Amino acid sequence: MSRRARLDRVCADAIEPARAAAEETGDGVGEHLEVLAEDDRVVTHFFDCTLPGYHGWRWAVVVARAPRARTVTICETALLPGPDALTAPQWVPWSQRLRAGDVGIGDLLPTDEFDERLQPAYVMSDDDAVEDIALELGVGRKRVMTREGRMECAQRWYDGDRGPDAEISQSAPDDARCGTCGFYLPMAGSLRLAFGVCGNFYAIDDAKVVSADHGCGAHSEVLADAEGDDDIDAAETVYDDAVIEPVDVSDEDSVQADAETFEGDVDADAVADGEATDPVEDSADVDVETDETTEVKVEVEVGDVDVIVTEAEPAAAVEPEPEFESEPTPVESEPTGSETETETEKSAKD
Secondary structure (H helix, E strand, C coil), rough: CCCCCCCHHHHHHHHHHHHHHHHHHHCCCCEEEEEEECCCCCEEEEECCCCCCCEEEEEEEEEEEECCCCEEEEEEEEEECCCCCCCCCCCCCCHHHHCCCCCCCCCCCCCCCCCCCCEEECCCCCHHHHHHHCCCCCCCCCEEEEEHHHHHHHHHHHCCCCCCCCCCHHHHCCCEEEHCCCEEEECCCCHHEEEECCCCCCCCCCCCEEEEEEEEECCCCCCCCCCCCCCCCCCCCCCCCCEEECEEEECCCCCCCEEECCCCCHHHHHHHCCCCCCCCCCCCCEEEEECCCCEEEEEEECCCCCEEEEECCCCCCCCCCCCCCCCCCCCCCCCCCCHHHHHHHHHCCC
C-alpha cells in the first residue's frame, strides 16, 4: 500500500508566487481555492477562473522545493476543469460510436480483421485444387459468424419489435403465431427453428425477420365469418309523425276535397281525390291539368294555410266527323269544235 503524500508547509504557503505565475500565463485569475499535495515537497495551488464561458474551471499552478531549501520553484501552470465545469463528452473512437442503422446509402463500413463476431469459414489449404472447388462446396465465404455472434444476433432479434413481446404480437390472438402461418418462410441454418421471414404482402412485417412465436392479425388461418351480417339485429324503422299539421280545405263550385299538408307542402294531383302528398311551394298558385276535360286550381296561402280547389266545367265533347267513302272526282274535259257549235245553235233557236 502506497504512502499518502504529506503536505509540505513551505510549498503550501507559496500562494502569491503561484498567483503571479498564473497571471503571467493568462487572464481571469480569481481567488485561491485549495492546495493539494502531489508528492513530497510538491503541491498544486488552484485558483478560480473568472473568464466568461469558463464557469467551474480553475487555474492550477504546481510548485516544488528541493530538500532543505527555503524557496519554491514554479513547475507548470495550466487551466483545468473543476468538478462542476462544462466540458465536452469524452472522446470515443468512431468504431465504438456506431449505432444500428447508421450505415446509409453510399456509406462504407470497414470490418475489423479481428471482429469477435466472425471466424474463418474453413482452414486455408496449400492445394490450389481445393481452393478452386471451395466455392462449389459451399465454403466459399472466407469468414462466417461465430457461435457467440449468432447468439447475440438471435437475442437482439428476439427482444426487438418482431419478437413475442412486441405490441402487435401481444394484441394478436393466441393461436395466430408466425410459426403456424402459411406465409412464414423459415430460415436456413442453426436459426431455422427460431426465426423466419414474413412473406405476407399485407402484414406490417413483410420481408422482415420474425420469431416463430411472434404474431399479428394477418395470420393465414384467420378466416372471415361466413355468416356475414346475418347475426346483426336491425332496429325497427320508427316514423316521427308529431309534426303532421291538419289543414282545412274550403268548398267551392260543388267540389269538395280533403287536403293534408306536411310542413306547407301540397300535392295538387291528390287534392281532387282527397289526399295531399307531393310537395308544392308556399305562396304560389298552381294550375294542374288532370286530364283533357278537367282543370284543377290550387291556391296556398302561407298565413292561414288555406287551400282553395276549383274545378272547371267539363269541356264539351267533340263529336267525331263522319267518315265518307272516297268517290272518284269527276274530271271535266274541254269541249271539241262540234260540241261548241251545237251549243250555239241551240241558243239561237231558243
